[in-house]
Amino acid sequence: MDLYLGVDVGSVTTKLALMDKEKNILASCYLRTSGDPIEALKDGLRYIEKRFPKNGKIKGVGSTGSARHLAGVVVGADIIKNEITAHAIAAITRVPEVRTVFEIGGQDSKLIIIRDGVVEDFAMNTVCAAGTGSFLEHQAVRLNVPIEEFGKLALQAEQAVRIAGRCTVFAESDMIHKQQLGFGKAEIIKGLCEALVRNFINNLATGKTIEDPIVFQGGVAANEGIVQAFRDFFQGKKRIIVPPEHGVMGAWGAAILAMEYAPQKTAFAGFEVVDRQFESRSFTCEDCPNACEIVILKEENDIKALWGSRCGKWTPATMEKKWKEESLKKPLEIEEEESLIKG
Amino acid sequence: MKATFPHLLHLDIALGVLYPNLGVEIIIPPPITQKTIEIGVELAPQNACFPLKVTLANFVEGIELGADTIFMAGGVGPCRFGYYGPIQKIILEDLGYDVNFVLLDHPRYGVRPFIKALQTMAGGRVLSSRVIKVASLAWKVLRLSEDLERERRALRAQVKDPQKLDEIIEGALERLRTVDNEKTFQSIKEETMKGLENLERKETEDLIKVGIVGEIYIAQETKVNFNVEKTLGDLGAYVHNSVSTVEYVLHTLPFTRSREKLEAWKLAKPYLKRFVGGEGIDTVGSAIRYAQEGFDGVVHLYPFTCMPEVVAKSILTSVSKDYDLPILHLAIDEHSGEAGLVTRVEAFVDVLERRKKLKKRKLEVS
Known part of the structure; x- marks a missing residue:
C-alpha cells in the first residue's frame, strides 16, 4: 500500500497526517510543540508508527508550517511548502x-x-x-x-x-x-x-x-x-x-502535495529518526554589523542544515571548515599562553 | 570638505566615480546593515517613513567616519520625501553634529538655491568640459549598475548556478568603483556581458514572470526589502523591476523626461489622473504595463505608511480585477519579519504557478 506522510510543525502545535493513495487520512495526531520542534516531531512519528499499516510503504513526505525547513531536514521531506498552499489544497480536497x-x-x-x-x-x-x-x-x-x-x-x-x-x-x-x-x-x-x-x-x-x-x-x-x-x-x-479533520489540514495538505509531486524515490529518513540524536546550535556571526543569527542543525558531527546566513558565506561546508580550523587552533593557543607564563 | 550621502542601491559606485575626479573628497557610508537600521530607528521619529530612518543612519555612520558635509536630494509634491532633508538636518543638529547640510531641492522651489547647491556639490566648479566628461562617465556607471541588476533579476531562475551569476555581477560592480576612463568602462561592460552570456542555462519552460512596482527606495534597495527579488528568482520566477534611479533622475531634471515614466503615467490615466506624490502614478501605470506585457503577477513594495503608495494600493485593487492580475502588497519597515514575508512570497509564487497551469489547460481544452 502506497502511503504519504505530511508534517506541519507550527509555532504552538505539531501535526502529522498519514494518507493513502485515495487521500484518506489513516492516522493523524495533534501535539504541542512546546518550544522543541524536533522532540515534538519525534513524538508524532512514534504515534504514527504505532498505527502504521503492516503492508504500508511511505512513497512521499511533505512538510509545512513555520518550522517546515527544520522538519523537512529531520524527517527527510520530498517537498517543503508554505502553510498557505498546504492549507488551501487540503480545503479544496475536502470541500471541492x-x-x-x-x-x-x-x-x-x-x-x-x-x-x-x-x-x-x-x-x-x-x-x-x-x-x-x-x-x-x-x-x-x-x-x-x-x-x-x-x-x-x-x-x-x-x-x-x-x-x-x-x-x-x-x-x-x-x-x-x-x-x-x-x-x-x-x-x-x-x-x-x-x-x-x-x-x-x-x-x-x-x-x-x-x-x-x-x-x-x-x-x-x-x-x-x-x-x-x-x-x-x-x-x-x-x-x-x-471539517472533522480541521486540526490537521496543514499536515494533510502537505501529504497531498507530496503525492502530487510524486518523487521517484522518497527522501523519507524512516521511523528510525526517533532514535537519532539531533542537536541545534546557534551563533551570531560577527564578521559584519548585520550580526546574522546562524542556526545549525547537527547530527553528531554532521551538519545536516544551516540557516540564517544573509550574505551566504555560511554553508554546511564552510561551517565545518571553520570548526576544523578552530579545533586545530585551540590547543596551539593554550601552548602559547603557557610558554608566555613560563617565559 | 569631506562629504557623505545616502545609499540607494549602487548610487555610491557612481558617486565614487564622479567625486574624486571633481576634487571633492567623499566618504561612502558603510553598507546598510542591521546596525544601520537600528541607528535610524533610534534617532528618527517613530512615525517617519522607513527610508528617512535608514538614510539618516547613513549620515550618522558617514559622520562617524569623518564626514563634515552631507549631500541630500529633496522631493516634490505631497510626498513626505520633501521633508527628509530639513528633518534630518534638525535631528543631526540636535545630536550635536556640526555638519554642513547641502540640500539639492527641485528647481521649482527656486532656481538660485538649486544652482547654488549644485555648485557646492560640484566642489565649487563651474561647468567645464572636464566636469561634463566625468559626469557623463559617472552617469554611464549608474546606468550599467542598473542594467547589471536587471540581468541578474532576469537570469537568476534561468541559470544553472546562480552563485556564479552573483559572482560575475558583484565582481563587475566592484571593478566599476575604480573606473576613471571610458576605455576601462567599455571593457568591463563587454567582459561582464560576455560572462553573463556564457553562463550555463537550465532547461526552463515557461517561467512565471513577476514585475516589481513601488516606492523608489524600498522597491530598489535590496538591503532593506529583504531582497525579495532574489527570493522570487530562487523560487523560479523571471523578475523585472520597474523602479529605477536613472529614470527618476531623468524625470526630475527640468530638461529631460523619462520615456518609461511618461508611458506609465499615460497608462495610469483611466485610474489616476492627479499627481499624488512619490511614485504613486508610476506604480499604477507600471502594474498595468506588466499586465499588458503578459506578466503573471506583480509585487508591490512600499514603506509602511507611505501615502502615495497607499493611494496606489487601493487603486491597484481595481487594476488587479480589471486585468486579472494577482498583486502582492508588501509594506516594509523596521518591524517587518523576514519569515512572514518569505512565506507570503512563496505562497504568491505558488498561486501564480497554479494559475498559469490552469490557464494552459483551459487553452488546450478550447
Whole structure:
C-alpha cells in the first residue's frame, strides 16, 4: 500500500497526517510543540508508527508550517511548502466547491480566497497576535477556564459583552474592566470570541469578497464559541463548514502535495529518526554589523542544515571548515599562553 | 570638505566615480546593515517613513567616519520625501553634529538655491568640459549598475548556478568603483556581458514572470526589502523591476523626461489622473504595463505608511480585477519579519504557478 506522510510543525502545535493513495487520512495526531520542534516531531512519528499499516510503504513526505525547513531536514521531506498552499489544497480536497478558507492557528491567521479550485488571493496576519489561538489560550488561563471548555462556555451566554479586540493588551485590560463591572465569565468569553472574529475580518478581509462555502480550519476551529461568532457575524447567511479533520489540514495538505509531486524515490529518513540524536546550535556571526543569527542543525558531527546566513558565506561546508580550523587552533593557543607564563 | 550621502542601491559606485575626479573628497557610508537600521530607528521619529530612518543612519555612520558635509536630494509634491532633508538636518543638529547640510531641492522651489547647491556639490566648479566628461562617465556607471541588476533579476531562475551569476555581477560592480576612463568602462561592460552570456542555462519552460512596482527606495534597495527579488528568482520566477534611479533622475531634471515614466503615467490615466506624490502614478501605470506585457503577477513594495503608495494600493485593487492580475502588497519597515514575508512570497509564487497551469489547460481544452 502506497502511503504519504505530511508534517506541519507550527509555532504552538505539531501535526502529522498519514494518507493513502485515495487521500484518506489513516492516522493523524495533534501535539504541542512546546518550544522543541524536533522532540515534538519525534513524538508524532512514534504515534504514527504505532498505527502504521503492516503492508504500508511511505512513497512521499511533505512538510509545512513555520518550522517546515527544520522538519523537512529531520524527517527527510520530498517537498517543503508554505502553510498557505498546504492549507488551501487540503480545503479544496475536502470541500471541492470551497470559495473561502479561514485558518486560525497558534500565532497567525490566514484568509484564502479560492475560485474554481485555485487560490486566487490570500492574506496573512503575522504582525499582531490578537486574532489567534495563543491569545485565546492566554485569556482562558487568565479566566481560569480550560481551553477545551472555553467554546462551550461561550455558547451558554445569552448575550455578549463588547470587548475591544484590536490589540491583545487593550483586549486584556478591557476584559479585566468588564470583569470588575460584574459581568459573568460566559458573557465575557462570548464577547472575546466576537472580538476575535471582528479582528480577523478587519485585519484580513478588507477589500476582499467573502463568498461561501467557507471552510474554517486550524486549531481554533475546534472552539465552538468562535465558530458561532463567525456565524453570527454573517447573520447565518454564509455556509461555514468545519471539517472533522480541521486540526490537521496543514499536515494533510502537505501529504497531498507530496503525492502530487510524486518523487521517484522518497527522501523519507524512516521511523528510525526517533532514535537519532539531533542537536541545534546557534551563533551570531560577527564578521559584519548585520550580526546574522546562524542556526545549525547537527547530527553528531554532521551538519545536516544551516540557516540564517544573509550574505551566504555560511554553508554546511564552510561551517565545518571553520570548526576544523578552530579545533586545530585551540590547543596551539593554550601552548602559547603557557610558554608566555613560563617565559 | 569631506562629504557623505545616502545609499540607494549602487548610487555610491557612481558617486565614487564622479567625486574624486571633481576634487571633492567623499566618504561612502558603510553598507546598510542591521546596525544601520537600528541607528535610524533610534534617532528618527517613530512615525517617519522607513527610508528617512535608514538614510539618516547613513549620515550618522558617514559622520562617524569623518564626514563634515552631507549631500541630500529633496522631493516634490505631497510626498513626505520633501521633508527628509530639513528633518534630518534638525535631528543631526540636535545630536550635536556640526555638519554642513547641502540640500539639492527641485528647481521649482527656486532656481538660485538649486544652482547654488549644485555648485557646492560640484566642489565649487563651474561647468567645464572636464566636469561634463566625468559626469557623463559617472552617469554611464549608474546606468550599467542598473542594467547589471536587471540581468541578474532576469537570469537568476534561468541559470544553472546562480552563485556564479552573483559572482560575475558583484565582481563587475566592484571593478566599476575604480573606473576613471571610458576605455576601462567599455571593457568591463563587454567582459561582464560576455560572462553573463556564457553562463550555463537550465532547461526552463515557461517561467512565471513577476514585475516589481513601488516606492523608489524600498522597491530598489535590496538591503532593506529583504531582497525579495532574489527570493522570487530562487523560487523560479523571471523578475523585472520597474523602479529605477536613472529614470527618476531623468524625470526630475527640468530638461529631460523619462520615456518609461511618461508611458506609465499615460497608462495610469483611466485610474489616476492627479499627481499624488512619490511614485504613486508610476506604480499604477507600471502594474498595468506588466499586465499588458503578459506578466503573471506583480509585487508591490512600499514603506509602511507611505501615502502615495497607499493611494496606489487601493487603486491597484481595481487594476488587479480589471486585468486579472494577482498583486502582492508588501509594506516594509523596521518591524517587518523576514519569515512572514518569505512565506507570503512563496505562497504568491505558488498561486501564480497554479494559475498559469490552469490557464494552459483551459487553452488546450478550447
